[in-house]
Amino acid sequence: MAVEPLSQQDVEDRLRELPGWSTDGERITRRYSFDGHFQAAAMVIHVAQIQEELNHHSDLTLGYNTVSLAVNTHSVGGKITGLDVELARRVEAVASGHGAH
Numbered sequence: 755m756a757v758e759p760l761s762q763q764d765v766e767d768r769l770r771e772l773p774g775w776s777t778d779g780e781r782i783t784r785r786y787s788f789d790g791h792f793q794a795a796a797m798v799i800h801v802a803q804i805q806e807e808l809n810h811h812s813d814l815t816l817g818y819n820t821v822s823l824a825v826n827t828h829s830v831g832g833k834i835t836g837l838d839v840e841l842a843r844r845v846e847a848v849a850s851g852h853g854a855h
């Protein structure tokens with residue numbers, strides 16, 4: 755499957771459907787907060803599973819009660835593609851079930 759970089763406008767349009775996600779033009783990012791560390795750690799494992807399924811991996815950071823993702827697509831030189839948005843959609847779909855806010 756060909757993976758093409760998205761225009762900045764296209765990125766912003768797609769992120770409108772993903773509240774909390776934003777872009778600096780080089781990657782898309784979101785930070786989730788949880789009620790405690792263990793909830794945050796469980797979310798990391800679930801995100802790791804999704805990333806393996808998609809074969810697409812964010813920089814995924816566990817804090818005390820936070821989980822942060824930042825992702826772009828290395829294979830097109832670090833641009834934002836539909837794969838990044840798909841990962842964000844998949845992560846959003848499970849976040850509330852982990853108590854993310």
Ligand SMILES: C[C@H](O)[C@H](O)[C@H]1CNC2=NC(N)=NC(=O)C2=N1
Nearest residue numbers: 809810811812825826827828829
């Ligand atoms: C060989 C394998 O398909 C590649 O290394 C994948 C794995 N995960 C990846 N993750 C991200 N974020 N970008 C990539 O281009 C990428 N490529």
